Amino acid sequence: MRKRVNSGKISAGAIVLIVIGVLVLIGVLIVVSGYNKAVGLDEAVQARWAQVDTVLVRRFNLIPNLVETVKGYAAHEKELFKHIADTRTKYFQPGASVAQKAQAASELQGALSRLLLLSEAYPQLKANENFLKLQDQLEGTENRIAVERKRYNDAVRTLNTYARTIFGRFVCGLADVEKAEYFEAAEEQKAPPKVKF
Numbered sequence: 001m002r003k004r005v006n007s008g009k010i011s012a013g014a015i016v017l018i019v020i021g022v023l024v025l026i027g028v029l030i031v032v033s034g035y036n037k038a039v040g041l042d043e044a045v046q047a048r049w050a051q052v053d054t055v056l057v058r059r060f061n062l063i064p065n066l067v068e069t070v071k072g073y074a075a076h077e078k079e080l081f082k083h084i085a086d087t088r089t090k091y092f093q094p095g096a097s098v099a100q101k102a103q104a105a106s107e108l109q110g111a112l113s114r115l116l117l118l119s120e121a122y123p124q125l126k127a128n129e130n131f132l133k134l135q136d137q138l139e140g141t142e143n144r145i146a147v148e149r150k151r152y153n154d155a156v157r158t159l160n161t162y163a164r165t166i167f168g169r170f171v172c173g174l175a176d177v178e179k180a181e182y183f184e185a186a187e188e189q190k191a192p193p194k195v196k197f
Helices: 012-071 078-091 098-121 123-127 129-164 166-175
Strands: none
Touching (some): 129 166
C-alpha cells in the first residue's frame, strides 16, 4: 500500500476556510473602525461642549462686574439683577445637563440684552469707561459663544448623522455612544428684548 503524498496542492476545503477567515477578519476590522469612529465623534462632541462651557463660564464671571457697574445708575432694576444672579446659579447647579445649562445660558442672554439696553436710558453709564470695557469684553464673549456653539452643533450633527445610519446605529450601540443634544436658542431669546422703566 502506497501513501499518496500531497504535492503542494491546497484542497478546496482549505481554500474555503481561508476565504471565510479573511472575510471574518475584514468584518472585524470594519466593526472596530466603526466603533473607533463612534467613540471619536462622541469625544469631539464632549470637547466642543467643554469649549462652549468655558466661554459661558467666562460670560457668567463677567456679569457680576457689569452688574455692579450698572447698579449704581439703575438701582430700580433690581428684578433684572436678581434674574441674572438666579440664572447664574442655575448654570452652576451640580449635575446640570447640557440642556439645563443651555436653557440657563439662553435666559442669561435675554437678561443681558435688557441690561445692555439700560445704557441707552443712562447717558452717564453709557460714557463710563469701566462699563464700556466690560461691554466690549461681554460682546467679545458673546462672539466666542456664537462660534463655539456653532462648532458644538456641527460636532453634534456629525455624531447624530453617523448614529442614524444602519452601521452607525449598530456600532454606537456597541460603544455606548448616544445621540447628543443641540444647543438651540430658547423661544424667549428669539423675541426682541424689552426694557421697562
